[in-house]
Amino acid sequence: MALLELRDLTKQFGGLTAVDHVTFDVHEGEILGLIGPNGAGKTTIFNLITGIYAPTEGEIFFDGKRIAHPPLGARKFITPVWWVQWLPVRSVREQWDQLRTLRPHEITEMGIARTFQTIRLFKNMTVLENVMAGVHHRTRAGLWGAIFRPPFQRREEAFIVSEAERWIRFMGLEAYRDELAKNLPYGHQRRLEIARALAANPRLLILDEPAAGLNEAETLELMDVIRQIRNSGITVLLIEHDMKVVMGICERIVVLDYGKKIAEGTPEEVQRNPRVIQAYLGEEEV
Amino acid sequence: MKSLQARLGRIPPLWWQVGLLALAVLLPLPMSDYYRSVLWRTALYAILGLSLNIIVGYAGLFQLGHAAFYALGAYTSALLNLYLDVPLILTWPASVLVAAFFGYLISRPIIHLRGDYLCVVTIAFGEVVRLALVNNIFGITGGANGLSGIDRPVLFGLVLRTPLQHYYLVLFFLVLTLFAVRRLENSRLGRAWVCIREDETAAEAMGIDTVRAKLLAFVVGSAWAGLAGALYVARVPVVSPDLARFIESVVMFCIVVLGGTGSIPGVFVGTLGMVTLPELLRFLQTWRDAWMGVAMVVMMIARPEGLWPSRRVRMEIRGEEEEEAGFPTGVEEDPPDPSSDNSGEPDFSGEVYQLYDEETYLITLLEEGPRGLPSEGDPSGKDAV
Numbered sequence: 001m002a003l004l005e006l007r008d009l010t011k012q013f014g015g016l017t018a019v020d021h022v023t024f025d026v027h028e029g030e031i032l033g034l035i036g037p038n039g040a041g042k043t044t045i046f047n048l049i050t051g052i053y054a055p056t057e058g059e060i061f062f063d064g065k066r067i068a069h070p071p072l073g074a075r076k077f078i079t080p081v082w083w084v085q086w087l088p089v090r091s092v093r094e095q096w097d098q099l100r101t102l103r104p105h106e107i108t109e110m111g112i113a114r115t116f117q118t119i120r121l122f123k124n125m126t127v128l129e130n131v132m133a134g135v136h137h138r139t140r141a142g143l144w145g146a147i148f149r150p151p152f153q154r155r156e157e158a159f160i161v162s163e164a165e166r167w168i169r170f171m172g173l174e175a176y177r178d179e180l181a182k183n184l185p186y187g188h189q190r191r192l193e194i195a196r197a198l199a200a201n202p203r204l205l206i207l208d209e210p211a212a213g214l215n216e217a218e219t220l221e222l223m224d225v226i227r228q229i230r231n232s233g234i235t236v237l238l239i240e241h242d243m244k245v246v247m248g249i250c251e252r253i254v255v256l257d258y259g260k261k262i263a264e265g266t267p268e269e270v271q272r273n274p275r276v277i278q279a280y281l282g283e284e285e286v
Numbered sequence: 287m288k289s290l291q292a293r294l295g296r297i298p299p300l301w302w303q304v305g306l307l308a309l310a311v312l313l314p315l316p317m318s319d320y321y322r323s324v325l326w327r328t329a330l331y332a333i334l335g336l337s338l339n340i341i342v343g344y345a346g347l348f349q350l351g352h353a354a355f356y357a358l359g360a361y362t363s364a365l366l367n368l369y370l371d372v373p374l375i376l377t378w379p380a381s382v383l384v385a386a387f388f389g390y391l392i393s394r395p396i397i398h399l400r401g402d403y404l405c406v407v408t409i410a411f412g413e414v415v416r417l418a419l420v421n422n423i424f425g426i427t428g429g430a431n432g433l434s435g436i437d438r439p440v441l442f443g444l445v446l447r448t449p450l451q452h453y454y455l456v457l458f459f460l461v462l463t464l465f466a467v468r469r470l471e472n473s474r475l476g477r478a479w480v481c482i483r484e485d486e487t488a489a490e491a492m493g494i495d496t497v498r499a500k501l502l503a504f505v506v507g508s509a510w511a512g513l514a515g516a517l518y519v520a521r522v523p524v525v526s527p528d529l530a531r532f533i534e535s536v537v538m539f540c541i542v543v544l545g546g547t548g549s550i551p552g553v554f555v556g557t558l559g560m561v562t563l564p565e566l567l568r569f570l571q572t573w574r575d576a577w578m579g580v581a582m583v584v585m586m587i588a589r590p591e592g593l594w595p596s597r598r599v600r601m602e603i604r605g606e607e608e609e610e611a612g613f614p615t616g617v618e619e620d621p622p623d624p625s626s627d628n629s630g631e632p633d634f635s636g637e638v639y640q641l642y643d644e645e646t647y648l649i650t651l652l653e654e655g656p657r658g659l660p661s662e663g664d665p666s667g668k669d670a671v
């Protein structure tokens with residue numbers, strides 16, 4: 001069983017089909033690249049996986065559990081009975097969970113963390129605070145913990161900081177620990193976003209154009225880091241336009257064009273695929 | 287103001303905490319009862335301001351009906367005392383709970399609305415509460431005249447009567463509030479609130495249950511306003527629907543905004559400006575309100591971040607300007623200047639789509655509700671389950 005399975009995934013925005021019956025798997029422990037010309041629907045797929053959008057059709061399974069499905073029609077009969085989720089009957093609650101769509105934070109909790117194509121850091125928070133946000137869902141202290149600070153809360157705070165520092169070091173940002181995120185150079189902001197996602201302890205890390213805007217040296221470092229991440233047991237799914245990166249680190253590649261999957265295979269296979277060549281050349285002609 | 291802030295910042299915190307507390311305790315002693323009442327009012331509104339600051343300042347939710355919860359707390363205390371003869375201090379927890387309950391009730395269905403919509407709903411709720419009280423709901427609230435004849439609170443056999451005693455009572459709760467709020471600020475929950483204010487989509491994607499965190503802010507803030515209402519009743523044994531007037535909510539909102547959203551010292555500055563000063567200038571009568579208005583407008587133009595802003599909010603509003611003013615960056619080894627780092631600026635044309643994404647996500651949140659069920663033309667999102 002694959003770690004992540006997309007089945008016939010479709011997303012329409014009004015009349016526009018951004019993702020069109022896409023099916024592919026992400027296997028545990030691999031680096032999978034998702035490529036395609038601008039507007040092919042790559043980011044939309046990421047937003048579907050992370051629960052920001054609900055699919056129009058199709059399903060997504062993560063580790064065997066269904067994490068996305070169309071909310072179609074469900075709403076009409078679901079709405080009047082929303083209170084069943086609080087019934088103390090297990091099977092009812094499970095049914096309910098099947099009906100409703102998961103929210104992004106629940107999907108993150110299940111083990112999928114992401115970065116954004118346009119960097120979305122908490123700009124006015126420090127690097128440390130940014131990464132600490134990633135640890136949020138792994139800790140529990142709430143209102144009472146914050147006010148009364150019992151021992152468990154203090155241990156938790158210490159854990160949050162140490163965990164955040166670990167990923168800051170991993171991404172080589174320790175010199176910037178107390179710097180505001182927005183004051184970091186661009187390349188470091190990209191790294192910080194990855195650190196933040198890693199702090200969420202994901203099994204699957206999805207990166208949306210991590211090398212965009214990086215210079216040559218930074219790109220090489222990034223490729224190294226991504227390999228290291230994979231070696232530490234985290235599966236990586238990435239979108240990237242930089243073919244050097246894609247061909248360099250991806251074990252498998254899925255190619256999208258106009259929302260449809262047009263090819264899937266090893267970098268060599270994909271590079272030779274006439275449909276892929278045409279999609280990319282076609283884009284240039286325009 | 288900035289140099290003052292800087293200078294104050296250098297004094298060890300314990301010193302000025304103890305100093306301020308001592309000042310607050312000793313200040314009313316040489317005063318007449320009138321000024322003691324003014325101090326009482328100031329402390330009470332500081333509590334209200336701090337409670338609203340949790341909602342507006344930390345979680346970034348526009349709440350313009352805060353006075354409704356204040357009134358709910360006051361009426362709860364008064365009703366329990368009048369009809370069930372509950373000693374006043376025992377009604378205080380009930381005031382907190384009732385305000386919290388209503389806070390939950392009204393915020394649950396609207397929590398995912400965007401700022402302006404939320405604002406309208408809270409205003410409406412404030413009016414609903416006021417009108418319910420005026421119309422003598424259930425025949426127990428005494429209509430427009432309100433309720434009177436409420437007992438005085440008794441603490442350890444001592445009946446609290448004088449303005450001084452009441453000032454100390456409120457001061458006690460103010461210190462308690464301050465303690466709690468400062469700890470909240472610097473906690474897992476407090477950080478989650480800041481994340482949400484900074485970028486809600488990213489916060490949600492990092493595993494923060496944004497709906498829950500915002501609800502919590504709303505409920506806690508409302509509950510604490512309920513306590514302030516109860517403290518009001520303790521001193522003024524008459525309650526009337528005027529407590530829930532819209533202008534009261536506006537004053538509370540201005541307290542938070544005037545001093546600097548999200549800033550604790552800012553709440554005090556705001557209280558002095560919105561409550562204490564107008565009280566002391568009572569003799570100017572009609573001119574007072576006009577001046578308040580002018581002052582607000584001037585301030586919003588000249589100093590939008592408030593008089594004593596929290597560092598973060600100042601940066602959010604002033605943005606780059608502030609960096610030139612020289613915040614220590616704290617990094618010795620001279621990182622490349624981000625603003626001149628245009629070489630690394632991405633020029634991927636896909637950016638347009640991404641911006642599109644971000645825009646629509648807000649709308650997604652608004653229309654589809656927290657569970658992501660799509661709406662079919664129902665902007666209220668009330669069936670978002």
Ligand SMILES: Nc1ncnc2c1ncn2[C@@H]1O[C@H](COP(=O)(O)OP(=O)(O)OP(=O)(O)O)[C@@H](O)[C@H]1O
Nearest residue numbers: 013018037038039040041042043044636639643646
């Ligand atoms: N929220 C939205 N509403 C309407 N249309 C959208 C939305 N998000 C994306 N689209 C459209 O869907 C299509 C796919 O967009 P998407 O962002 O997924 O492309 P992409 O493959 O990530 O492209 P790029 O490489 O440029 O980032 C585009 O035509 C875009 O205009």
Ligand SMILES: [Mg+2]
Nearest residue numbers: 042043117636
């Ligand atoms: Mg994209």
